[in-house]
Amino acid sequence: MSEEEDVDFDVIVVGAGPAGSVAAALLARAGRQVVLIERGETPGSKNLSGGVLYGRVLDSVFPGWLDEAPVERIITRNVIIFLTETGKVAVDAVDPALGEPVNAVTVLRAKFDAWLAEQAEAEGAFLMPGVKVDELLTEKTPEGSTRVVGVRAGEDELHARVVVLADGVNSFLARQAGLRTKPRTNEQAVGVKAVIQLDEQVLQDRFGVDATHGAAHALVGECTQGVGGGGFMYTNKDSVSIGLVLRLDDLLARHQDAVSLFESFLAHPAIAPFLEGGEMVEYGSHLVNEGGLAMVGEIHGDGYVIVGDAAGLTLNTGLTVRGMDLAIGSGRCAARAIGEALDKDDVSAQALARYRQLLDSSFVGADMRTYAKAPAFLERPRMYTEYGPLLADVLHRAFDLDTAPREHLLTTARRALKNSPVKMRELVSDALAGVKAL
Ligand SMILES: Cc1cc2nc3c(=O)[nH]c(=O)nc-3n(C[C@H](O)[C@H](O)[C@H](O)COP(=O)(O)OP(=O)(O)OC[C@H]3O[C@@H](n4cnc5c(N)ncnc54)[C@H](O)[C@@H]3O)c2cc1C
Structure with a gap:
């Protein structure tokens, strides 16, 4: 024609x-x-x-x-979580200004x-x-x-x-x-997601939000059991969207399967209490682009x-x-x-x-x-394996007040680093790369 x-x-x-x-x-x-x-x-x-x-x-x-x-809820609470095997370390940012004007909503x-x-x-x-x-x-x-x-x-x-x-x-x-x-397989990830229905008031109490506002949780660490990627947990009106995004090349290399990882994530002691009593009303899987520019x-x-x-x-x-x-x-x-x-x-x-x-x-x-540099930075494996436990160890040492004489936080952090597989030069290199990439 x-x-x-x-x-x-x-x-x-x-x-x-x-x-x-x-x-x-x-x-x-x-x-x-x-x-x-x-x-x-x-x-x-x-x-x-x-x-x-x-x-x-x-x-x-x-x-x-x-x-x-x-739209479901206006997001004014952002929580970043490093999941460890049994617990978590979290940064919880509550910022009402994100609601005026509205920045992000769940849908x-x-x-x-x-x-x-x-x-x-x-x-x-x-x-x-x-x-x-x-x-x-x-x-x-x-x-x-x-x-x-x-x-x-x-x-x-x-x-x-x-x-x-x-x-x-x-x-x-x-x-x-x-x-x-x-x-290429390192340019895509597989996303697994479920929607869990909860009573609206129960949801608000558990996530610390009111009737119109909501929380977005971004997770790394144990949720992917070492596979490159992370998790999310977002509040809707009367349901929670929860899922994992797992880099395809790493998933294949580690012979892990996305469904088993997702089930372990839902059962994690720091996650399960949020979902208790809820009913899964949606479940699905979809590819996500990860290659950036x-x-x-x-x-x-x-x-x-x-x-x-x-x-x-x-x-x-x-x-x-x-x-x-x-x-x-x-x-x-x-x-x-x-x-x-x-x-x-x-x-x-x-x-x-x-x-x-x-x-x-x-x-x-x-x-x-x-x-543009974020994908290469996020391919560094320590992000998903070693930093969560290291951070948890520093905080454990800081809060575990036995009768032994106290040490300054810097000494405590150095001891935790010595105890972890992470080398100081790796920590510095990752920190610099992270600052440049994100
Ligand atoms: C697990 C997961 C979590 C994510 N989280 C977020 C998030 O929180 N926030 C965010 O902004 N993004 C998120 N994303 C990414 C976001 O979903 C996508 O970037 C977005 O949907 C892209 O929109 P689109 O219109 O390009 O494509 P799509 O939304 O995929 O729409 C494509 C449409 O084309 C239709 N279609 C496909 N092939 C054909 C065909 N041959 N004939 C006719 N119709 C066809 C499909 O049915 C579909 O309706 C996430 C993705 C995943 C998988």
Whole structure:
């Protein structure tokens, strides 16, 4: 098909996650003919994430969204926990200022993604749920590159001037068409997550939060039993989202399985009391990008752009896992670049390079660059094995007031370090690398 021939839509968006729905909503708002295709029976039904949305980016897309969107709790309590075999060491930051203006909220994707897709529909996008796109329709340009001209779903073919690939972490469509390569195992992690329903008042008492605010717990140490990765525990209205994110290469190398690690995590003495009496109402597993900036690569070409997870736009800093806000930010940049390209009647790779330019100069590009060294730092194994017990030992020695003469904290810390497999030079090197990376 040549560019001059009839097309069914200006833009086809594949995937009604945060990236796709926002791109579709903004393009439809600008008067474009947009179809949003989602394989799930309802948007969000197949989606999974920890659930903390750093949502300020939505203020510019849907002003007043916080009053309408199905958000669970406003996060004003952040707890960082090193789990040891039987206990924990925690930093507990309660900061009401994080609620004014609202910085982060918890969401349940089945409700939140459905709401986002509804907004795209309300702007005029045509939503097609329950349809899986099987492949991209492509043709060769006179210059020999691949031009995306539409999609095939079963027997049906749809043509458009631009296709937005918002199909999530596996990015099957782009890989199948040879537009992206398969990520390496150290660039991805497997996430296992459950939602545990609890009585609302019980939840508030256990997590020390009121009726509207919530807590986000980030965990490292024993929860992954030495495997690179960490855990999370986030409060919803009357449920807890709890999960592990485990680096694939390390999981394979250590012959561990994600499900057993997750079960041990739920039963850990510092975790089980939070969940006691709750009922598991959701359970699932999903890949997470871990490669940071290095895995982003080419994200536009003739007739297409790639957004959100499909483009590798996820950031794990150890303290926060971010993907939804970056997905929304990339959807916003894509919509603007596509709008400009359609105005100029030029959807070539050169014209759509504007997407990359907008992305790089937005908070998405800036944050991907800031945390470019985080993946390599988080590959250091001591993070997951030795630092938790070392910290616990220092604190044990500080608080264990037997009748032996006391020592200054520095001497106590030195003794604990001597007792641990961590060498002083490793501690210094990790501390410096951590300061530079995070
Ligand atoms: C365990 C875990 C914890 C996480 N925690 C957080 C967190 O707390 N905060 C945060 O911001 N991020 C978190 N993330 C990351 C976040 O979930 C993703 O970055 C985000 O969902 C990316 O949005 P997206 O729109 O790019 O892709 P997705 O949300 O994956 O959406 C892709 C959509 O495309 C659809 N689709 C796929 N293929 C096809 C096809 N062929 N045809 C039609 N439709 C298709 C899917 O059904 C889906 O609806 C977490 C991820 C995991 C796995």
